[in-house]
Amino acid sequence: VNFALPLPLVTLTSDFGMSGGYVAAMRGVILGICPDAGLIDVSHDVRPQDINHASFVLGTTFWYFSASTIHLTVVDPGVGTDRYPILLVTPHDSFNGPNNGIFSHVLTAYGSTLSEPLPADVRILDDVQADVPDTCQAFILDRSEYWAETVSNTFHGRDIFAPVEGHLANGVSAEELGPPIPSLKMLYFPYPEARSGQIEGCVIQIDRFGNLITNLVLEEPIDVDIDVEINGHRISGISRNYQSGEGLLAITGSHGFLEIAYANDKASEHTGASVGTKVTVSFDSSDG
Amino acid sequence: VNFALPLPLVTLTSDFGMSGGYVAAMRGVILGICPDAGLIDVSHDVRPQDINHASFVLGTTFWYFSASTIHLTVVDPGVGTDRYPILLVTPHDSFNGPNNGIFSHVLTAYGSTLSEPLPADVRILDDVQADVPDTCQAFILDRSEYWAETVSNTFHGRDIFAPVEGHLANGVSAEELGPPIPSLKMLYFPYPEARSGQIEGCVIQIDRFGNLITNLVLEEPIDVDIDVEINGHRISGISRNYQSGEGLLAITGSHGFLEIAYANDKASEHTGASVGTKVTVSFDSSDG
Amino acid sequence: VNFALPLPLVTLTSDFGMSGGYVAAMRGVILGICPDAGLIDVSHDVRPQDINHASFVLGTTFWYFSASTIHLTVVDPGVGTDRYPILLVTPHDSFNGPNNGIFSHVLTAYGSTLSEPLPADVRILDDVQADVPDTCQAFILDRSEYWAETVSNTFHGRDIFAPVEGHLANGVSAEELGPPIPSLKMLYFPYPEARSGQIEGCVIQIDRFGNLITNLVLEEPIDVDIDVEINGHRISGISRNYQSGEGLLAITGSHGFLEIAYANDKASEHTGASVGTKVTVSFDSSDG
Numbered sequence: 001v002n003f004a005l006p007l008p009l010v011t012l013t014s015d016f017g018m019s020g021g022y023v024a025a026m027r028g029v030i031l032g033i034c035p036d037a038g039l040i041d042v043s044h045d046v047r048p049q050d051i052n053h054a055s056f057v058l059g060t061t062f063w064y065f066s067a068s069t070i071h072l073t074v075v076d077p078g079v080g081t082d083r084y085p086i087l088l089v090t091p092h093d094s095f096n097g098p099n100n101g102i103f104s105h106v107l108t109a110y111g112s113t114l115s116e117p118l119p120a121d122v123r124i125l126d127d128v129q130a131d132v133p134d135t136c137q138a139f140i141l142d143r144s145e146y147w148a149e150t151v152s153n154t155f156h157g158r159d160i161f162a163p164v165e166g167h168l169a170n171g172v173s174a175e176e177l178g179p180p181i182p183s184l185k186m187l188y189f190p191y192p193e194a195r196s197g198q199i200e201g202c203v204i205q206i207d208r209f210g211n212l213i214t215n216l217v218l219e220e221p222i223d224v225d226i227d228v229e230i231n232g233h234r235i236s237g238i239s240r241n242y243q244s245g246e247g248l249l250a251i252t253g254s255h256g257f258l259e260i261a262y263a264n265d266k267a268s269e270h271t272g273a274s275v276g277t278k279v280t281v282s283f284d285s286s287d288g
Numbered sequence: 289v290n291f292a293l294p295l296p297l298v299t300l301t302s303d304f305g306m307s308g309g310y311v312a313a314m315r316g317v318i319l320g321i322c323p324d325a326g327l328i329d330v331s332h333d334v335r336p337q338d339i340n341h342a343s344f345v346l347g348t349t350f351w352y353f354s355a356s357t358i359h360l361t362v363v364d365p366g367v368g369t370d371r372y373p374i375l376l377v378t379p380h381d382s383f384n385g386p387n388n389g390i391f392s393h394v395l396t397a398y399g400s401t402l403s404e405p406l407p408a409d410v411r412i413l414d415d416v417q418a419d420v421p422d423t424c425q426a427f428i429l430d431r432s433e434y435w436a437e438t439v440s441n442t443f444h445g446r447d448i449f450a451p452v453e454g455h456l457a458n459g460v461s462a463e464e465l466g467p468p469i470p471s472l473k474m475l476y477f478p479y480p481e482a483r484s485g486q487i488e489g490c491v492i493q494i495d496r497f498g499n500l501i502t503n504l505v506l507e508e509p510i511d512v513d514i515d516v517e518i519n520g521h522r523i524s525g526i527s528r529n530y531q532s533g534e535g536l537l538a539i540t541g542s543h544g545f546l547e548i549a550y551a552n553d554k555a556s557e558h559t560g561a562s563v564g565t566k567v568t569v570s571f572d573s574s575d576g
Numbered sequence: 577v578n579f580a581l582p583l584p585l586v587t588l589t590s591d592f593g594m595s596g597g598y599v600a601a602m603r604g605v606i607l608g609i610c611p612d613a614g615l616i617d618v619s620h621d622v623r624p625q626d627i628n629h630a631s632f633v634l635g636t637t638f639w640y641f642s643a644s645t646i647h648l649t650v651v652d653p654g655v656g657t658d659r660y661p662i663l664l665v666t667p668h669d670s671f672n673g674p675n676n677g678i679f680s681h682v683l684t685a686y687g688s689t690l691s692e693p694l695p696a697d698v699r700i701l702d703d704v705q706a707d708v709p710d711t712c713q714a715f716i717l718d719r720s721e722y723w724a725e726t727v728s729n730t731f732h733g734r735d736i737f738a739p740v741e742g743h744l745a746n747g748v749s750a751e752e753l754g755p756p757i758p759s760l761k762m763l764y765f766p767y768p769e770a771r772s773g774q775i776e777g778c779v780i781q782i783d784r785f786g787n788l789i790t791n792l793v794l795e796e797p798i799d800v801d802i803d804v805e806i807n808g809h810r811i812s813g814i815s816r817n818y819q820s821g822e823g824l825l826a827i828t829g830s831h832g833f834l835e836i837a838y839a840n841d842k843a844s845e846h847t848g849a850s851v852g853t854k855v856t857v858s859f860d861s862s863d864g
Contacts, residue, residue, distance in 0.1 A: 019334065024331065024352070032353070038607075046595065060601075064601040064604030066607065081532075254735075316642070369820070441817045441828070442827065
């Protein structure tokens with residue numbers, strides 16, 4: 001017995017909510033296979049069937065877990081259809097879930113690039129195909145000996161992903177669980193676009209305080225004379241925190257992205273913005 | 289020291305929600321008595337005072353936990369009245385909670401039968417009395433030496449059930465906690481009724497996606513030519529998953545029961561059905 | 577290796593909700609520093625930015641945890657402003673959070689007294705200054721070597737409080753984390769006031785069942801002939817439980833405080849009461 005061995009750490013993310021027994025069933029299955037697993041909930045309040053929400057939560061959280069953590073992620077509107085269950089192994093930790101774009105933010109973090117040219121009519125959140133980065137590997141989870149004996153058509157979280165998670169926590173290697181796959185589905189967002197004195201991005205997520213999180217990362221030290229524009233609203237300067245100012249504020253949020261907040265209220269309601277709404281940062285303000 | 293001993297596993301189910309400290313107080317009490325207990329939440333978002341909801345969540349979840357798990361279940365509108373605190377011991381695991389019907393689904397799973405003839409005017413969810421099955425045992429938890437020193441009238445979860453749970457996790461035997469009891473309260477649902485070419489059941493639960501879960505279990509392989517009728521809506525055939533079709537779908541859900549879903553929407557709203565609404569399956573469709 | 581050492585127990589309280597990755601990030605950071613920590617959620621559904629709610633949840637829950645538990649509490653509308661991060665050490669356990677009144681109930685429990693005369697125009701929930709009681713100690717958490725390498729302006733839960741919590745769980749002493757501080761912020765509530773045959777208090781919290789929790793503690797055995805008055809509603813006598821009566825009930829709640837409930841409904845809606853609403857108990861009822 002090696003007492004230095006830490007608990008294999010397992011996180012769970014889903015849109016199952018906590019009003020039914022769905023999450024508990026997954027927990028029971030994992031602990032039935034690996035009783036020593038340390039189970040940590042990331043979130044089960046992902047908005048129902050909102051793959052982009054799950055992808056964002058996961059992509060902004062996994063950094064804070066120790067390497068070798070295994071993340072179980074089940075937001076899976078296509079359960080029972082032909083989308084694959086997959087395992088994504090990165091230099092930091094591993095991710096187990098459906099191939100439906102749920103790992104978009106993780107793949108982006110590791111520098112994944114598109115596998116094929118974008119369709120001309122591509123829209124935000126459309127499915128596109130992205131290469132698994134060189135530093136990572138992905139596997140199709142098709143070895144049914146690591147699944148539940150009976151697999152339902154509607155709850156692969158319990159019948160496929162949780163058993164696989166338990167076996168991974170027990171030390172089964174990724175290679176034993178299925179064959180490699182070179183590219184994965186990704187949800188489309190345009191890259192931020194720099195123009196003369198401006199950079200244009202978009203809202204990629206709205207948190208429960210109504211803060212608008214963009215895909216713009218401003219270089220430190222931040223020029224406080226910049227202007228931010230969204231849906232016809234103009235914000236002058238970058239605030240240090242949610243209380244330094246009135247009305248709409250631009251701020252570098254805890255995820256590192258430019259956020260638009262509203263002092264003691266919801267920026268989402270004050271701007272009418274939603275995921276995909278354009279956000280423009282001007283470094284050379286006409287007012288300045 | 290025996291390193292092979294697994295943590296005693298304890299699950300918690302309640303309608304306390306997570307906005308107050310009620311659940312935390314129970315966790316603290318259990319860990320104060322048995323610091324090694326592994327605590328797993330089943331749900332604290334049971335609809336307030338909805339015993340049938342708790343019974344369903346518990347009855348469809350306990351299978352997935354290892355035998356010897358002890359389930360603490362407190363949805364207890366009658367707290368402080370003369371309903372008993374009880375312990376139900378089954379061949380698989382143990383259940384600790386008020387005698388108010390919260391173990392109905394578990395008792396049904398073990399083949400419990402009614403202790404007395406049904407009243408002529410019995411209605412769905414009425415209290416009836418059911419025998420503890422031969423393979424199980426039940427005990428009244430009346431030994432106050434295993435309770436908190438002071439017992440409130442309004443929070444037996446913290447003052448009776450959690451301390452008892454801690455002592456059970458520490459290895460105290462069921463017999464030490466109180467005397468046996470031969471029958472328990474059960475919430476009434478009619479058994480599914482078979483007629484010529486038809487079977488009639490009812491909705492027993494509605495999940496957070498608005499799916500209607502019935503008490504009908506169809507034999508595999510399922511004849512896909514069946515018709516399902518609910519509140520005047522007719523569904524032809526059984527779908528494999530939530531995305532194979534449009535509008536109302538009939539599907540074998542993850543609990544094994546026939547479910548009625550609506551593609552990307554709430555079947556509960558489209559049908560106006562509630563718990564108790566009749567559902568008829570016709571094997572000999574007049575269209576077929 | 578000392579096998580008798582229990583897990584260092586850590587509780588978490590916040591208003592982050594579970595729909596984002598905020599709580600998970602804190603959990604990951606704590607476990608990254610102290611992999612053996614036992615993490616217990618008190619609540620992450622504290623009403624957003626409601627310091628009084630957090631203070632109440634914490635103050636009515638900490639008793640049930642074993643001494644040496646460390647409570648991480650982050651409801652922090654002033655994050656990034658000059659409010660201090662602090663550690664409050666009591667004879668029972670320790671509390672780690674912002675100096676914004678979040679420890680008001682804990683300080684009251686230990687007999688804290690005001691540091692200065694009340695302003696004439698003080699209102700309920702205003703900030704006042706209270707001495708750290710003699711049996712306790714408080715420290716400003718200003719040693720950045722125990723923080724994250726990079727500290728955001730908007731998420732000190734992850735970047736300051738969680739790392740400090742991890743180091744405390746690892747055995748770092750309070751004195752190493754920063755200098756002592758003699759007084760802390762407290763949210764103002766008037767003390768209950770006794771007059772001839774009456775005592776007047778107020779509502780200090782409303783729970784999710786709509787029960788009104790007051791700051792009145794009645795001496796046992798309670799004279800059941802008392803009258804309770806709130807917002808023009810009069811309640812005769814004290815009930816033993818939530819089901820013994822109809823309409824408005826007065827009851828000694830599980831926190832030990834006088835509560836006003838409504839049988840099978842919300843007292844908050846029936847009375848229109850809110851935090852601060854006066855409640856008068858008359859021991860010499862004019863009806864009696």
